[in-house]
Amino acid sequence: MKKFAIISLGCSKNLVDSEVFAFITQSAGYKLTEELKEAEVIIVNTCGFIIDAKEESISTILEAAEFKTSGKCKKLVVTGCLVKRYFEDIKNSFKEIDEVIQLKDFSSFKKIFEISSTEERKLLTPSHFAYLRVSDGCNNHCSYCAIPSIRGQLKSEPIEKLVKSVESLVTKGVREIILTAQDTAQYGVDIYGEQKLPELLQKLNAIEGLSWIRILYLHPAHITSEMIDIIAKLPKVCNYFEIPIQHINNNILESMNRNVTKESIVEIIAEIRSKIPNAIIRTTLITGYPGETEESFTELKDFVKEMKFERLGAFAYSREEETPAYDLGTQVSEEIAERRKDELMQIQQEISEEFLAGLVGKKINVIIDKKSSEEGFLFEGRSYFDSPEIDGVVFITEGKGKIGSIVEIEIIDAWEYDLIGCII
Numbered sequence: 001m002k003k004f005a006i007i008s009l010g011c012s013k014n015l016v017d018s019e020v021f022a023f024i025t026q027s028a029g030y031k032l033t034e035e036l037k038e039a040e041v042i043i044v045n046t047c048g049f050i051i052d053a054k055e056e057s058i059s060t061i062l063e064a065a066e067f068k069t070s071g072k073c074k075k076l077v078v079t080g081c082l083v084k085r086y087f088e089d090i091k092n093s094f095k096e097i098d099e100v101i102q103l104k105d106f107s108s109f110k111k112i113f114e115i116s117s118t119e120e121r122k123l124l125t126p127s128h129f130a131y132l133r134v135s136d137g138c139n140n141h142c143s144y145c146a147i148p149s150i151r152g153q154l155k156s157e158p159i160e161k162l163v164k165s166v167e168s169l170v171t172k173g174v175r176e177i178i179l180t181a182q183d184t185a186q187y188g189v190d191i192y193g194e195q196k197l198p199e200l201l202q203k204l205n206a207i208e209g210l211s212w213i214r215i216l217y218l219h220p221a222h223i224t225s226e227m228i229d230i231i232a233k234l235p236k237v238c239n240y241f242e243i244p245i246q247h248i249n250n251n252i253l254e255s256m257n258r259n260v261t262k263e264s265i266v267e268i269i270a271e272i273r274s275k276i277p278n279a280i281i282r283t284t285l286i287t288g289y290p291g292e293t294e295e296s297f298t299e300l301k302d303f304v305k306e307m308k309f310e311r312l313g314a315f316a317y318s319r320e321e322e323t324p325a326y327d328l329g330t331q332v333s334e335e336i337a338e339r340r341k342d343e344l345m346q347i348q349q350e351i352s353e354e355f356l357a358g359l360v361g362k363k364i365n366v367i368i369d370k371k372s373s374e375e376g377f378l379f380e381g382r383s384y385f386d387s388p389e390i391d392g393v394v395f396i397t398e399g400k401g402k403i404g405s406i407v408e409i410e411i412i413d414a415w416e417y418d419l420i421g422c423i424i
């Protein structure tokens, strides 16, 4: 049987598009392989969000192109966010690429295979969890972000469609659903005129057979008390709050067009922590944004030390064309941005270590993701506060369990970002 491979770069929103491309290719009679050398069709679904992502996309295209001579590849297809931003450049610069497909242009993709197929998803995640893209695009226009020009304005999926799709995923073995969007808290405002995340969560919580619902990307300007209350109330919704704050200095937040202040961020965090004692907050921060002085960076560091976010990722500012921040006259050098990012991650390492060490001896539920390839461990899984790829792993030493099941474990040790436990 003919085979195809797909390389999905960037975020979980992009992965959902990759899953549709995979479904269509499969409908055209190809079987998915992870071995690029075996694949007659290789699809690279690129990311173009920041400079590192663009570089990774280009090197991946070049690596995939080598299989046209050293492997069986007859068709190299490139699509995704990088294509959206640099369509002509990509078309003209890589002679190895056979087809450049615009972002989400599934119709043109089908024409390559001369088929008419539905646009369902072939899950590229392990069969027990799946992403649910509740909306795509973004209306926020943060000054540093190219997403609105890549993926357009916010476009939500109707509630009924999402519920049906989760019901169908559950019948195929999915136990954990991960809600994703550019701004999940704004889900529904475009089609219903109001924020509909609470209602969606209630409907998903009622689906039998579904165990965990995890929410990503809650913009701090759009989190409401109602949302916090619903998350607190619904048993299947993980008490995991992914709230990208990006900075804490008020001048920078204003320049970023984030529509929040230090004070409002502090208020939200306090509300979450007082209403949900076991809430885990994950945030992301940008260092070296134009105008970030040593003083405002110190303010950020102090805030991180004080807030002790259980999970945190820091990124050096990436100066992106066609964004308002590109033209700001107060750019910070890349070296300084990188150094500050490293400094933040150093601080976070200690916070994370302390947080996880405090869990030793406690019992938590863990979803088993896979057999461990590390010596001395049976399985690898995740707790309610671990998103796949971006957070930690729970290494399991012993006990009975199977992949995709949720087991109770006792935590016996902790590393900087990961836990070790045994199934009770």
Ligand code: SF4
Pocket (backbone or CB within 6 Å): 138, 139, 140, 141, 142, 145, 146, 147, 148, 182, 183, 219
């Ligand atoms: S919320 Fe801001 S950073 Fe996030 S996708 Fe929208 S514009 Fe970009």
